Amino acid sequence: MKICLINNLYKPYDKGGAEKVTLTIARGLLNAGHEVLVITAKPYFSKLPTGSGRDLDGLRVYYLNSLYFNLAKLPKLLRFFWHLWDMFNLLNYFKIKIILEIQKPDAGITNNLMGLGYLTGLALRKLKVKQLHIVHDIQLIHPSGILCYGEESKIDAYFSRNYAGLSSLIFGSPPVVIFPSRWLRDRYLDSIFFIKSKRIVLTNPVAFKPLAARKKDYDIFKFLYLGQIEKHKGVNLLVQAFDKVKSAYPQSVLIIAGDGSELETIKNEAKDGVNFLGRQDEAQVAALLMSCDCLVIPTLCYENCPAAILEAFSAGLPVIAADLGGVSELLGQDAGVLFRPGNAADLAKQMQWAIAHPDELAKLAEIGRAKAA
Numbered sequence: 001m002k003i004c005l006i007n008n009l010y011k012p013y014d015k016g017g018a019e020k021v022t023l024t025i026a027r028g029l030l031n032a033g034h035e036v037l038v039i040t041a042k043p044y045f046s047k048l049p050t051g052s053g054r055d056l057d058g059l060r061v062y063y064l065n066s067l068y069f070n071l072a073k074l075p076k077l078l079r080f081f082w083h084l085w086d087m088f089n090l091l092n093y094f095k096i097k098i099i100l101e102i103q104k105p106d107a108g109i110t111n112n113l114m115g116l117g118y119l120t121g122l123a124l125r126k127l128k129v130k131q132l133h134i135v136h137d138i139q140l141i142h143p144s145g146i147l148c149y150g151e152e153s154k155i156d157a158y159f160s161r162n163y164a165g166l167s168s169l170i171f172g173s174p175p176v177v178i179f180p181s182r183w184l185r186d187r188y189l190d191s192i193f194f195i196k197s198k199r200i201v202l203t204n205p206v207a208f209k210p211l212a213a214r215k216k217d218y219d220i221f222k223f224l225y226l227g228q229i230e231k232h233k234g235v236n237l238l239v240q241a242f243d244k245v246k247s248a249y250p251q252s253v254l255i256i257a258g259d260g261s262e263l264e265t266i267k268n269e270a271k272d273g274v275n276f277l278g279r280q281d282e283a284q285v286a287a288l289l290m291s292c293d294c295l296v297i298p299t300l301c302y303e304n305c306p307a308a309i310l311e312a313f314s315a316g317l318p319v320i321a322a323d324l325g326g327v328s329e330l331l332g333q334d335a336g337v338l339f340r341p342g343n344a345a346d347l348a349k350q351m352q353w354a355i356a357h358p359d360e361l362a363k364l365a366e367i368g369r370a371k372a373a
């Protein structure tokens with residue numbers, strides 16, 4: 001089969017989990033003998049060609065220009081009008097339709113479409129291409145795509161309700177919709193989305209396969225953070241908590257791997273024992289997962305199905321995470337340790353427990369590994 005994957009971000013402009021899931025699916029389909037193409041967005045004035053196929057990792061990738069990459073830099077009023085334009089983006093609708101007409105895929109797997117346009121599904125339907133849609137966040141319910149702890153009421157505000165209603169009308173009901181968590185499925189059902197779709201809850205695929213035994217340094221306990229360094233990810237909370245942990249357990253260290261707009265601020269807040277590695281490639285991430293003692297997800301927002309947790313499960317790495325959204329589902333049934341969201345003291349308490357109880361921590365890691373198998 002020829003399968004078209006559509007997501008608003010892709011290499012080399014990938015940032016988070018949706019892009020990693022898209023790449024994992026693409027590689028899996030290629031390995032299964034399918035022909036795969038990708039339609040994605042890129043910043044204006046980038047060096048990559050616009051609208052023309054480009055081979056990348058054995059895939060044919062089509063890049064379309066989008067302001068999505070610099071959206072946060074625009075004034076709020078301009079962002080409002082951009083979101084309206086993006087919903088009815090006829091320019092990208094016709095570009096995507098032309099690509100589909102040329103390539104003639106048998107099926108399309110759509111993911112995050114903000115920046116490509118919500119009419120993408122219509123292009124698939126017009127050409128009678130079978131569609132499967134994967135939901136990664138609340139982009140269709142709220143334009144930010146982010147719901148932070150303590151701000152739950154924002155999706156019930158007048159603007160948000162109207163935005164969600166319009167999104168639902170434009171987006172329609174694809175034949176099959178996959179939600180990586182029950183939490184995310186319920187949010188969309190509450191907002192009257194995908195009523196006619198077949199709805200499936202299915203954990204995101206994970207490509208990580210440990211190639212060697214775990215490396216344990218018994219003199220140092222290594223906490224690991226993997227991901228974007230943004231306010232809603234709670235990295236500042238983690239740094240605050242670790243300062244308390246370091247006072248009680250001087251042999252502990254915190255490794256922060258990733259980048260983002262808050263990197264310099266967090267560096268200035270960090271004290272002794274915090275190491276910043278910057279963004280890591282796949283091989284470097286694998287090495288970190290196999291050499292650290294515990295992954296920490298300090299998020300302040302409702303996550304869906306973090307790739308870092310699934311990779312930690314596969315690596316046999318125990319996880320401490322905020323008790324929010326899909327994370328609570330993943331770490332349920334004793335697969336990890338949960339702490340109260342936004343509470344640095346409780347996070348520090350759980351981190352100290354992890355150091356003091358290696359046997360119990362190892363049992364949690366085994367349960368997580370079993371869930372990933």
